[in-house]
Amino acid sequence: MAISAKDLANLLNISPATVSMVLNNRPGISKETKDKVLEGAKKYGFDLSKKHMVAVQEGMLHFMIYKNHGSVVSDTPFFSQVTEGIQSQCRQNGYHLQISYLYKNEDLDKQLESLIHLPCKGIILLGTEMSADEFILFKNLSVPLVVLDSYFEAAACNAVCINNVQGAYLAVKHLVENGHTQIGYLHSSLSINNFTERQEGYLKALGEAGITEASTVICPVHPTMEGAYKDLLNYLTSNSSLPTAFFADNDIIAMAAIRAFKETGYNVPEDISVIGFDDMPLCEYMDPPLSTVLVQKDRLGALAVERLLYLIDHEVNDYVKIELSTALTVRKSVKNQNL
Secondary structure (H helix, E strand, O other), X not given: OOOOHHHHHHHHOOOHHHHHHHHOOOOOOOHHHHHHHHHHHHHHOOOHHHHHHHHHHHOEEEEEEEEOXXXXXXXXXXXXXXXXXXXXXXXXXXOEEEEEEEEOOOOHHHHXXXXXXXXXXXXXXXXXXXXXXXXXXXXXXXXXXXXXXXOOOOOOOEEEEEOHHHHXXXXXXXXXXXXXXXXXXXXXXXXXXXXXXXHHHHHHHHHHOOOOHHHOEEEEEOOOHHHHHHHHHHHHHHOOOOOOEEEEOOHHHHHHHHHHHHHOOOOOOOOOEEEOOXXXXXXXXXXXXXXXXEOOXXXXXXXXXHXXXXXXXXXXXXXXXXXXXXXXXOOOOOOOOOO
């Protein structure tokens, strides 16, 4: 009876990913390891004539992109860079990647049914727009699962997320250090875990600066470029007194805000300072270049693959939440009020 690539990996005491890389003639494997796999294949009766078909089945990962409303998860550089990080890490480890989209407004059970029968070793689930209730459908899948860009406190899961609290805290602290005591918040009107956590970081930085929550200005805006722009125009026409600075939930909202401020006669940063979150490529080409919070998007995706491969290789039952740290990127959209 022919053995599988996974059986061969177990017999040789190496990872299935390494076996897959050798069988598919991938770079990055030493001659010693390659010889060990090929000799082991002959010794234990692995059918090398079927190596490509078996390797694909043994080395397939699935990236499921869940869309609730699609207002946050869209065709932006942020998510394309995250996907590139996933693909690159898969290639380095000899895995193939299948990408699928799931939509809330369609029959989720039916969509999952059509996907779970595909041969794969594990699943990365983009949970950015997902609620805890929606995650329940994915809880009992038969292969290892890692949730990317979200975390559900009430549901045991492996997750890789951004440290949103830290990022927002750094952004608002930067505004405080530049002499701003009236700091508004351009907060998404659509709720996701990331934005809820960023609000926590915003309030934490204000609290440490002695700025009370009662004196804050929170302006709800739609998290798309056009939606945020229109919401800001409405806000500006009905409010003559504005903070000296705004923290925005993401760069898209921050860019829309700068456009709205300029069109209503405000100069950035002379009249109003703006700081965003994500550090998308367009930020440095804005006028003025946008100060923001750096998220290593490709690293975020790579971390999800690393955790998933660990679960595949070790078959553990523990759950781990990994938070990727952020950093401040200072450009020219924040005025120093201390000068």
